[in-house]
Amino acid sequence: MSQDFRLESVGLINRDKKLSFKFNGKKYFGYEGDTLASALLANGVHLVGRSFKYHRPRGFFGAGVDEPYAIVQLYRNNETEPNIKATEQELFEGLEAKSVNCWPSVDFDIGAINNFLKIFLPAGFYYKTFMWPKSFWYRIYEPFIRKAAGLGVASTKHDKERYEHKYEYCDLLIAGSGPSGLSSAYAAAKNGAKVILAEDKPRFGGSLLTSDVNIGNQSGKDWAEGIISELKTMPNVVVKNRSQIFGYYDHNMLVMSEKVSDHLPKTKKYHPNKRLWYIRAKEVLISSGSIERPIVFGNNDTPGVMLSSAAKEYLKVYGVLVGKNPLIFTNNDSGYETAIEFQKHGVQPVILDSRKNPESEIIDEAKSLGINIKYSYVVVAAQGYKKVKSADIASISDDKKQLGKIENIKCDCICVSGFWTPSIHLASQSGNKTKFKEEIDAFVPGTSKQQETTLGAANGVFSLEETLHTSFAKGRELSKKITENDNEVSIPNVVEKKSSQHDKFWCVPLPAGKNYKRFLDFQNDVAVSDIEIAIREGYRSIEHVKRYTTLGMATDQGKTSNLNGLQLVSEIENKVVPAVGHTTFRPPYTPISIGAIVGREVGKHSKPTRKSPMHAWHEKNNAVFVDAGVWLRPRYYKRGNENLFEGSKREAKNVRTNVGVCDVTTLGKIDIKGPDAAELLNRVYTNAWLKLPVGKARYGVMLREDGIVMDDGTTTRISENHYHMTTTTAQAANVLSHLEYYLQLVWPELNVNVVSTTEQWAGAAIAGPKSRDVLQKLFPNLDVSNEGLPFMGYIEGDLFGVKARIFRISFSGELAYEVNVESDYGNFMWQKIMEVGEEFEIQPYGTEALSTLRIEMGHVAGSELDGRTIPYDNALEGLVSKKKDFIGKRSLQRPAFTEDNRQRIVGVVPLDKKTSIPEGSHLVKDAKATLPNPKLGHVSASCWSVEYDNPFSLAILKDGKNMIGEKLFAMSPLKNKVIPVEIVSSHYVDPKGERVRS
Amino acid sequence: MLYIKCPHCGMRPQIEFSYGGDASVKRPELNKEISDQEWDNFVYNRKSLRGKHLELWQHISGCRQWIKVERDTATHEIFKTFKADEEVA
Numbered sequence A: 001m002s003q004d005f006r007l008e009s010v011g012l013i014n015r016d017k018k019l020s021f022k023f024n025g026k027k028y029f030g031y032e033g034d035t036l037a038s039a040l041l042a043n044g045v046h047l048v049g050r051s052f053k054y055h056r057p058r059g060f061f062g063a064g065v066d067e068p069y070a071i072v073q074l075y076r077n078n079e080t081e082p083n084i085k086a087t088e089q090e091l092f093e094g095l096e097a098k099s100v101n102c103w104p105s106v107d108f109d110i111g112a113i114n115n116f117l118k119i120f121l122p123a124g125f126y127y128k129t130f131m132w133p134k135s136f137w138y139r140i141y142e143p144f145i146r147k148a149a150g151l152g153v154a155s156t157k158h159d160k161e162r163y164e165h166k167y168e169y170c171d172l173l174i175a176g177s178g179p180s181g182l183s184s185a186y187a188a189a190k191n192g193a194k195v196i197l198a199e200d201k202p203r204f205g206g207s208l209l210t211s212d213v214n215i216g217n218q219s220g221k222d223w224a225e226g227i228i229s230e231l232k233t234m235p236n237v238v239v240k241n242r243s244q245i246f247g248y249y250d251h252n253m254l255v256m257s258e259k260v261s262d263h264l265p266k267t268k269k270y271h272p273n274k275r276l277w278y279i280r281a282k283e284v285l286i287s288s289g290s291i292e293r294p295i296v297f298g299n300n301d302t303p304g305v306m307l308s309s310a311a312k313e314y315l316k317v318y319g320v321l322v323g324k325n326p327l328i329f330t331n332n333d334s335g336y337e338t339a340i341e342f343q344k345h346g347v348q349p350v351i352l353d354s355r356k357n358p359e360s361e362i363i364d365e366a367k368s369l370g371i372n373i374k375y376s377y378v379v380v381a382a383q384g385y386k387k388v389k390s391a392d393i394a395s396i397s398d399d400k401k402q403l404g405k406i407e408n409i410k411c412d413c414i415c416v417s418g419f420w421t422p423s424i425h426l427a428s429q430s431g432n433k434t435k436f437k438e439e440i441d442a443f444v445p446g447t448s449k450q451q452e453t454t455l456g457a458a459n460g461v462f463s464l465e466e467t468l469h470t471s472f473a474k475g476r477e478l479s480k481k482i483t484e485n486d487n488e489v490s491i492p493n494v495v496e497k498k499s500s501q502h503d504k505f506w507c508v509p510l511p512a513g514k515n516y517k518r519f520l521d522f523q524n525d526v527a528v529s530d531i532e533i534a535i536r537e538g539y540r541s542i543e544h545v546k547r548y549t550t551l552g553m554a555t556d557q558g559k560t561s562n563l564n565g566l567q568l569v570s571e572i573e574n575k576v577v578p579a580v581g582h583t584t585f586r587p588p589y590t591p592i593s594i595g596a597i598v599g600r601e602v603g604k605h606s607k608p609t610r611k612s613p614m615h616a617w618h619e620k621n622n623a624v625f626v627d628a629g630v631w632l633r634p635r636y637y638k639r640g641n642e643n644l645f646e647g648s649k650r651e652a653k654n655v656r657t658n659v660g661v662c663d664v665t666t667l668g669k670i671d672i673k674g675p676d677a678a679e680l681l682n683r684v685y686t687n688a689w690l691k692l693p694v695g696k697a698r699y700g701v702m703l704r705e706d707g708i709v710m711d712d713g714t715t716t717r718i719s720e721n722h723y724h725m726t727t728t729t730a731q732a733a734n735v736l737s738h739l740e741y742y743l744q745l746v747w748p749e750l751n752v753n754v755v756s757t758t759e760q761w762a763g764a765a766i767a768g769p770k771s772r773d774v775l776q777k778l779f780p781n782l783d784v785s786n787e788g789l790p791f792m793g794y795i796e797g798d799l800f801g802v803k804a805r806i807f808r809i810s811f812s813g814e815l816a817y818e819v820n821v822e823s824d825y826g827n828f829m830w831q832k833i834m835e836v837g838e839e840f841e842i843q844p845y846g847t848e849a850l851s852t853l854r855i856e857m858g859h860v861a862g863s864e865l866d867g868r869t870i871p872y873d874n875a876l877e878g879l880v881s882k883k884k885d886f887i888g889k890r891s892l893q894r895p896a897f898t899e900d901n902r903q904r905i906v907g908v909v910p911l912d913k914k915t916s917i918p919e920g921s922h923l924v925k926d927a928k929a930t931l932p933n934p935k936l937g938h939v940s941a942s943c944w945s946v947e948y949d950n951p952f953s954l955a956i957l958k959d960g961k962n963m964i965g966e967k968l969f970a971m972s973p974l975k976n977k978v979i980p981v982e983i984v985s986s987h988y989v990d991p992k993g994e995r996v997r998s
Numbered sequence B: 001m002l003y004i005k006c007p008h009c010g011m012r013p014q015i016e017f018s019y020g021g022d023a024s025v026k027r028p029e030l031n032k033e034i035s036d037q038e039w040d041n042f043v044y045n046r047k048s049l050r051g052k053h054l055e056l057w058q059h060i061s062g063c064r065q066w067i068k069v070e071r072d073t074a075t076h077e078i079f080k081t082f083k084a085d086e087e088v089a
């Protein structure tokens, strides 16, 4: 099909660049600068989809963001994206799109049977119909609805596009580049203010692109072009097209989505698909314009019925005629402007004006052009199924209640104008108390809550001259406040045609004996009759009517339907519109890609990755890594075909028999300095700290104020007023904040400084009976004997020229040391350890072996210190001082914490000595008890004991102290396991702790 | 996203801060005999105020200082911010 509806040499498209595209599999041509909508209309294609509920044929209603119907599935560069508005999608070579909401095709749609069964689908039908019978829901209703309804289909493939986030600050953020946006931006820019001007469309200028006005002796469009090119040259101005400000948040932060690549066949290398801007503005100027509202009449959803402003835009911007036999239906002068454009381009329109005898310059012009105008006339119903073929029209009485005799006139489109609705969404989102403006029958912004001002049509001002004057003045005034410059800008003179008052008329009555559907909300298929039902059934609040009927709840958020819905409710209720009130506008103003919101934080980038200085060595030596918070830690070092179980068992066994080395860099480390450091530790930890000598380490437990264990670790006194605290990997950040909280707010009199040194030190734990031999080789000149460096001792040494800290502490329960060097030397230290350890059969071990070793020993870790346990539960009550006070001590007196049969840590061994117990299993008395089976405790950690070669677990068990020797069942419904077990001591290996002291 | 004036660093976005609860709560002194009720009030009992609220925030991604912020819990308006040791006027 050729472009039969394209005018020659009209519009702003680039006719030198012809583009081919496909819609529903069929090939068409358009031009660069087209939208998918304008290109389809140029080819005479009006049928683009089916409606959501009744599957009625739907065409184009608007020409931009307000479009309720023309939502397509887009295919671009081997990817697909749902819910794209054809009116916003710019055409590119090779574009492919398909209709949604139709099954099996847009021309033959099974769901359209709903249209003929519509008696079953009135307001609230989801609530009523599908409630009964209940069993039908899964089998019949849901599959049917899923297949027949729904908008597009999301791709299940990984999105290869990149999305960026950007943070920006400015003096003035201006939303919209129409006459008011341009004027205020220009005035503010001239005062040196930092300005961001955002336009959602590809072209700047807003209404100036289509209106027949003159500014400063040039056309509005040329004036806009001049201003934009000057703004672009100014260093203090950022001008962005294809950029939608969609959310107005607290403290003047606005979010904008910039479509960087959607208009191209393929995203350019190194370019993002979209860029999300978080903009903090000192002042916001909302110049978002207004959206034409429809007049409601029978079958007003038929393809070919559209907003008169859209018809004008298709003509003036794209050179496209939406029809060759247009009928204009208006209650104000805007319809005349569209009619005049048609007439000028060789198409004879007919105007139906609901007003009796309006007079204005525009009407005079239409008359002088010889346009056929019928006053006090309305469209009663559109006729035609997949496209408007004719219209039933009639005269209407002055009170708008009585229709005259119905006549039928041929037409191929109906362009409708019911006057203008200011786009107050952003103002409303900002917290502005909007008010109803009687003269325009619409809401406008009222009292501001934040630093925002709404100008021009968005503020209900439709005179160009007034808009320019207020916008220049406002831009100058606001920027002057910020920059203190006051440069006068001369305001150009304006030539525009004066319009007359619109008619307060928005809905055509039904003729006797007819029950045409008259739609209010086109995307959600909400008709006048649905609102009537809702009100008849007792819904009064507009918020309830909205939810019951789904009015304004579609993806267009009722941009074209809200006010007519309000008019209807107020009419039935016999209230004025402001008393009915409007529903709340919430961000986003228009749907935004999830990808843009997520930004770069996907996959590996969803969180930072922290690696120890020894990471490269681990990688080279076949480490299998595991995520430990944001750290990557070796889980085990794979040898040959070993699996995790075999590898970790080998490593743990080697620690128990020879010596192993583990990267413990990830442990949190906090440097504590000051004369009151000991006092701080004494208050933070449950045990006593005032008498710890220099050169000694101590294990400590800290609580939250509610008595729950927060963290554990060792702290070492490096010198008189200097301590080195370690925390668990997971709690490192929380413990630092915790210390800072008490030092800054609760006990500011303590003279102590704390700072995180986690990343400053690389750590290696050398553990096993032969660890002393390895240490001696590392530090030949040091006395590392049991006397020279006893358990919990600390010395400093020289590791082949590198200063090292040596702690004799043990997590594995074996004789063990922890060596720390500055991070840059971590890899060097590690290699030296491996080198000197070779003769002692040293092996690196990962977190899995580390767990095995600590579980066997009954040492608690994160799985026991889980935010639900107190010291007693972890058999740590010996560390709780009775003499001194500390954080959380008072809570330990709570009755539940002092009960005799309080939960406590125990060991668990399967009776068969073979079956591993899944972590998280519940311990129960009777495996066959009726559900819910009373839970006595839960398994917190499991391992394969390398000491005894059988499974062993730790558990937190009710009355654990008196349960040793009991036989219970470990049940894991998740793993479908019931395992008979025996409760034993949590200290499974070396209960007296002799090894660490050897 | 709130815009909070750190008394040490100036206007900074909310993502740099972490919330720390009611700033008017005072921890009982150490080693002092207190009733269960007093302790419960300190540890657990908080008012869920609508309106002006003095709260603690820590500038974790900045100077790491704990600060006091006087904020309206309903409108998010921030009236004033204070250093940890500053008297709240």
Ligand SMILES: [Zn+2]
Pocket: B006, B007, B008, B009, B010, B059, B062, B063, B064, B065
């Ligand atoms: Zn700060």
